[in-house]
Amino acid sequence: MKLILLLITVIVLFKSGTNGLSIIKIQDQYVDNGDTFYLSCIASGASVGANMGWIQRTIDGISIGATFNDQILVPQLRNRYSIRNTGSSTREHILTIRNAQLDDAGEWTCTAYPESGQIDTMSTKVTVLTPPEITTISSPPVDLRLGLNYTLQCNATGSPMPIIKWRRVNPQYLPNYIPFSVGYLYNLTRVTANHRGLYECIASNGIGKAARESVKITFSYKPEVKAVREELVLPKNEAGNISCSCEAFPKVTRESDVRWYKGSQLISSSDTQNYLMDVVDDRESDRTVAILTIRNVTSTRGGEYRCRFRNQQGETERSLSVTVGAIADRYAGKVPSGASTITPSIIISTVFMIFMATCFH
Structure with missing residues (x-):
């Protein structure tokens, strides 16, 4: 697996007295799924007693304290995460993340806590590029009858968020004679014999191959x-x-x-x-x-x-x-x-x- 060095650098300039720390903003970063990358936070002018840590806000909006000084705070992440601190007057807090996963994406914030004065933070966005994966798809209906309504549903994950399309494989074209319908739901309204066939859900986001799953709509009449x-x-x-x-x-x-x-x-x-x-x-x-x-x-x-x-x-x-x-x-x-x-x-x-x-x- 190739190793891509993704260096997210936070330069924290420590100023004496009441001026506190100042932050230099960096651009958002993109990481391929499965790669190794680094989050590096640099505090200039920090004393030996300064504390540093990383906090992640996931794409689901959950905040997780990932590191503090030389500790990985989440035990189940210790097999993929490691932390290293270097320097004295200039402190560098480096988080290494191996085998990048979708769970590693989100907003990462480094916080520097000086022995005295104000703390300061820097945030950056990490996007883990992940191929689409279909998580759920409707099961074939067991009691579908003519004249009833039925909704096909397909859910998928990936980064960026996949676009979901429905099409019919056999016979070709959807019952309304269009090649495909965009959206995770596809409604079969007032079912007729023309609605029977093999329907395919396609999820794509430009990363890797599109994910495909199918469901067969059949009923007796x-x-x-x-x-x-x-x-x-x-x-x-x-x-x-x-x-x-x-x-x-x-x-x-x-x-x-x-x-x-x-x-x-x-x-x-x-x-x-x-x-x-x-x-x-x-x-x-x-x-x-x-x-x-x-x-x-x-x-x-x-x-x-x-x-x-x-x-x-x-x-x-x-x-x-x-x-x-x-x-x-x-x-x-x-x-x-x-x-x-x-x-x-x-x-x-x-x-x-x-x-x-x-x-x-």
Whole structure:
């Protein structure tokens, strides 16, 4: 560990009679964390019987008598502090502090007590440059529900005092679509599914590396479902798709947890002669899309359809209306005429058109 000599010199000029001592002010000093530094107080004209000592006022505002003459007054500091006195007519009171810590920062005052006459003091500020350290961070909530409020809190120490920021790692950006929020508190107001994710607290002060800690916000909620298009036209005597989008946690990814109805009649997944069903998972979010392909759109296929999603928290359904016509809705997710199976390329094309429909809707 390098040794940096930080000499804080107090020159105390002793004047006879009633003039007392005079002080020469010095500049504030900065010390790297872990270094060794020296506090030196010099009293000129002091007699052999003069007394000298250091008092520290910590950054928390606590005053501690550190030394008096050749004594270290705080026993637990004696392994890092040592004192040395030299001179007779000119007295020097030198405090050596090893392995500088944040607790050593604050205002240090040297006091010279002559055998007669007035005492005098000199104060200087010592800053121990310390990398940030996160001391506390919120625990993941165990009972968070939709619509409630929750506050994330992160506390850090360091010198200078760290700046604290909150950001969301996954997904990127905070729920209000900004990259980060400054402050040790971050409020989640009226929680929705959009608030889920991994949040990271970052504390930085320009000394060393920034400190980082994260907390995951997760909770279960029943499906939130919407029809990609609530009203659409499918071409007569061709194949076409209708779709519903769902957000839920746990996610609805199994086809057995999705039900399609024509009116009040459940559409069987085994009726592959007339219908094909698929569930497409968006791996970056809680979202899935259910696709119902009508193999041959006849006039009897028009009417109301319902999609129903379920998970451990409950189930939700939405309705959509299908009209059979000669010209298809450009966002209906049309499948080429005569298709007998749903191929991966058709599914990708369908999902693309579904997201385009969502954007333009």
